[in-house]
Amino acid sequence: MKTTNHYSARSIWKKTLPLVLGVTLCSNISFAQTSKSEVIDAIVKEENSNSQLEKLAHELFDEIGPRLVGTPQMKQANDWAVDKYKSWDIQAHNEKWGEWRGWERGVSHIDMVSPRVRTLEATQLAWSPGMGKKTVTAEVIILPDLADSAAYAAWMPSAKGKFVMISMNQPTGRPDYNWQEFALKESFDKMKAERTAMTDAWKKRIAKTGYTTKTLPVALENAGAAGILTNTWSAGFGVDKIFSAYTKKVPTVDVALEDYGLLYRLIESGGKPMISMHTESKELGVVSTFNTIAEIKGTEKPDEYVMLSAHFDSWDGGTGATDNGTGTLTMMEAMRLLKKFYPHPKRTILVGHWGSEEEGLNGSRAFVEDHPEIVKNLQALFNQDNGTGRVVNLSGQGFADAKTYLGRWLEAVPDTIKNRIKTNFPGQPGGGGSDFASFVAAGAPGFSLGSLNWSYFNYTWHTNRDTYDKVIFDDLRNNAMLAAIMAYMASEDPEKTSTVKTEGIKWPVPVKAIRRGGLDGK
Structure with missing residues (x-):
């Protein structure tokens, strides 16, 4: 339902953002922007004083736990996210994209009994x-x-x-x-x-x-x-x-x-040596798999889209805290901030929480296959999926004009965040690794927000130690602000982003989603 609000996007844009010319990293295109806009200041103030990240992390990591595709915990997390978005007055739903071998972990105990x-x-x-x-x-x-x-x-x-x-x-x-x-x-x-x-x-x-x-x-x-x-x-x-x-x-x-x-x-x-082993698990047959999608509907260009992105599933040795619970919570918090301070965006803002990334980007690949209308009209997608660290890298993914529009949007980001980010233009298109690549392969402007390592690959990536206590919440707050501001700027930009590919770069080929995982003998 459309309502009036004193944070109307158009009024804020006209009233508080002066025209800036000659912006660093920008082309001759210039539009109203400033790092001190009311919307951006409000986003920063809210996240620094009233962040919901710790509460969200406890609910997702400690109460629900790991989110292996095909498990009851994965579906529980999908439903939790939908309910959370609805509590923030954001439309959300679970979208079925396939089926998987259903399985549930039970208790296990292994002892050496001799010598x-x-x-x-x-x-x-x-x-x-x-x-x-x-x-x-x-x-x-x-x-x-x-x-x-x-x-x-x-x-x-x-x-x-x-x-x-x-x-x-x-x-x-x-x-x-x-x-x-x-x-x-x-x-x-x-x-x-x-x-x-x-x-x-x-x-x-x-x-x-x-x-x-x-x-x-x-x-x-x-x-x-x-x-x-x-x-x-x-x-x-x-x-x-x-x-x-x-x-x-x-x-x-x-x-x-x-x-x-x-x-x-x-x-x-x-x-x-002799060991005694008792392990329990349940086979649950064929279960449906979902992406969780949330939406803040656009007012002026509702059929053009800005997307936030993170995979929701995990391996289940730990609780999937940094892979990719932290990316998930970053995007959820960014959506909360946007709804609160930018409730009527120019373009529709979506967030995708993808299923079965760990088995081959399947949820996002299915979404790309099922929603060509969104892929065709995508202004930009921002994905985060490499741990709990603050974002320090942004690549143009091989798009020839990425420097123009990403640079334009980055100028609005506070210096304390922006100045830590190393850019690489035009960069190389990602062929895999995380869900932004599903969109890049289809020629859509998907970008990875690359984070500091925090010993990610040794200590938390797919390990038994990927748990709540490894999260660096100050860095997550940094990332939530960045994601919200970049989505805001992308939505407000009067120009549609160019998807022209840099000449001489070999582009990845789209890969079809696996929609029946662990079934049919696979």
Whole structure:
């Protein structure tokens, strides 16, 4: 419903924003803008004094938790976001784009019971089959180093009834930065050489089985193994990456480096460690998958669009806090700010919270396929998806005129935010990595708001430590203000953005969304 409001976009624009000529990074096009506009000042003041980010983070990360596609928690998060937007008087809905293998994580407990008792730090992988109410106690063995696939075929029956370790044992549990700080150079070099040799040897061991890392667990379960043990160390203290299981009948469990190494050394020294394992999970059949879409309808150009973007799903070793809960909350908070201080935008402002990004940008690719009218009339899309840090990089994604309009909009951003951002024009079009690439491939101006690292790839990206306590809320406030201001400026710009591609750049090809994940034998 259209209502009058003293923050009317046109009145604010005419009353408070003088015409600025010769703006840095801009073309000869000039339109009314200033970093001290009433709208921008109000956005900054609100976010610095009344941010909702901590409350949103607690509700999403602590109460709902991880958002693996196909799980009840993913749908719970979709519904939570819709309700939250409606509480801010923003229209929102869940839009079905596909179906997925439904699965729900249950309790798990893994103990070493011989040669001594120790509760192990371990996590069943996503989509690992459950054991029902059964607990299995069995010997642990290491995948042996044999001559060739024929030798492995002859060995396979000996895996029956045992838990099989199929990952390399790391030579150190200390990250490289710790070695660099304290080790003698010759010690560090020796360790790296040893690790490289071990990694190469283990790759050859897997290759000689005749299987891949995906097919080997299935072959072992078909041979009667009690379960599969892996370790996907994330090169930092206490962190493992938790991905998906490929077994269908027996559990696949990632064991933390410290405990994986313990079991491995016991076996190498001639021992026969025994573990007791109980893991539960539920298969939920075919479940629908959704994107959550929210909208602030445009008044003058309602059929042109500015979009905010972040994927909503996560892996489920932790709670998906920085991948991509922080991007999600940044865009939700930006929409709250825009609705409060810019309720009648010139162009329609949308936000997309995408499903199944982790399995191949599927939610955003489906949206691009299903909404050509939006893609065709997209003024700009801003996506954030690389951790909790403040935004410090912005690329033109290969669009020839991106410097003109992005520079124009950035001029309105407060210096304390803008001056930290390194731009790269025209840049290279993103072919993947996150959801902006789905739009870029279709020729639409999608941009990634690149953030500071905060040890993202080692410590939180897809790990068991991606939790609330890793969020840097001051940086998130910075990003929410930036996203809101850039959306505001893009909406108000009298010029439609150019999507001319820079000559000589190879453009990515659109990829079709997977709309039936984990189903039909896939």
